[in-house]
Amino acid sequence: MEFLNPDFELPTLGANTLDLRRRVRAFLKEERAAGRFTPACNAWMEGFSADFSRRLGARGWIGHHWPQACGGRGGSAFETLAINEELLAAGAPVAAHWVAARQTGPLLMRFGSEPQRRRFLPHIAAGELYFAIGMSEPDVGSDLASVRTRGEAHGGGWRLKGRKIWSSGAHQCHYMVVLCRTAPRDSGARHEGLTQLIVDLKSKGVSVRPIRMLDGSHHFNEVLFDEVEVPADRVVGAPGDGWKQVTSELAYERSGPERFLSTFPLLEPFFGALLEAPASAGDAAAGRLLARLMTLRSMSLGIWAVLGAGRAPAVEAAMVKDLGTNFERDSIEAVREALAADERLAGNEPLARALAAAVPLAPTYTLRGGTNEVLRNIIAKSLQDA
Secondary structure: OOOOOOOOOOOOHHHHHHHHHHHHHHHHHHHHHOOOOOOOOOOOHHOOOOOHHHHHOOOOOOOOOOOHHHOOEEEEEEHHHHHHHHHHHOOOOOOOHHHHHHHHHHHHHHHHHHHHHHHHHHHHHHOOEEEEEEOOOOOOOOOOOOOOOOOEEEOOOEEEEEEEEEOOOOOOEEEEEEEOOOOOOOOEOOOOOOOEEEEOOOOOEEEEEEOOOOOOOOEEEEEEEEEEOOOOHEEEOOOOHHHHHHHHHHHHHOOOOHOHHHOOHHHHHHHHHHHHOOOOOOHHHHHHHHHHHHHHHHHHHHHHHHHOOOOOOHHHHHHHHHHHHHHHHHHHHHHHHHHOOOOHHHHHHHHHHHHHHHHHHHHOOOOOOOOOOHHHHHEEEEEEHO
């Protein structure tokens, strides 16, 4: 049997990318010194700041590698990756634009119409237009082919009815890209008849309900669509192309550095505290975490190279998401154990506060973006088909 040979070839980052990284790091240092943000874990989901996103957009740091006609600066994909790594490592409040820049922009550039690209992309790049994801549904889990939300042809457009769940930031976003069924389900072709619609979240018939975390915070939502009218020109691609598009999107959603850097604002002070004193119990845990972190980063770099070549590395993305979110969850537990066992960390109040903020998030890491069980099924099927 031939085993899976994933595409993780490590690219070389050029001098321009390293220079850009230094400039972004300096900007973030200034922003933090000015009190414009406080580093936080999971800030790409919970750290919503329209002002911060607009400041990034003004510098060309959202969709930096997009064509200039789409609002970008025509840079390289690795320059965008360097920007994103710095933002995530700093725990910067990027939730406002994150999904739109990571997912909606590439979706529209690849499958959208020219009017859609002109209408949405420059405003996304400016950090002033925000999108939510409309994939998951109650009682469906990660089986997107079983979505029940329906779009029916009506008056030259579409009428949308159904609901979506776990929609991060929907209460603060302008639009949602909604995966819905626009043709009867065929048990022999489950992935046919699915379509993506761009829905204005202020439309009549749209209701957004909060799903609160254990600590009372709110970034997840349930979104209901009650006979919502959607114009014909808001179909992404052609009716029935939804599954192909979603598969492409998920490679972006699952492989980025947010899948292993969400907890870096906790790990950075942890590593720093251990380096300030002679070796002790926490060093072994820190070494294991750092080795896993750098391996995941190398894998993510390889996937970005594949995405830049126009391919959709679904299996490789599933690997990064599975390994990365387990790393994030394990890192919280490792810091917790070290705080209890390593006397050098006793009384470190900033680290204790960062840990307390991170703990309630731990259960979400292996759920969002596809559960680890579903991801492992994707990987297993590729092995079976090899």
